[in-house]
Amino acid sequence: xxxxxxxxxxxxxxxxxxxxxxxxxxxxxxxxxxxxxxxxxxxxxxxxxxxxxxxxxxxxxxxxxxxxx
Numbered sequence: 001x002x003x004x005x006x007x008x009x010x011x012x013x014x015x016x017x018x019x020x021x022x023x024x025x026x027x028x029x030x031x032x033x034x035x036x037x038x039x040x041x042x043x044x045x046x047x048x049x050x051x052x053x054x055x056x057x058x059x060x061x062x063x064x065x066x067x068x069x
Contacts, residue, residue: 014022
């Protein structure tokens with residue numbers, strides 16, 4: 001004989017107002033994290049752009065190439 005276990009979402013037991021508040025809070029947190037990630041990526045790209053001219057000026061043709069292959 002098999003036993004079936006049914007799981008029920010907590011939302012069925014929560015008052016609608018509480019469920020709505022939790023959804024709103026989760027949406028705000030997701031938006032905040034998304035903005036944080038976007039800003040972090042934007043800052044990283046800016047740092048790489050600022051560093052690119054410096055690193056490009058350090059590369060000299062023939063000097064940095066690996067010719068021992």
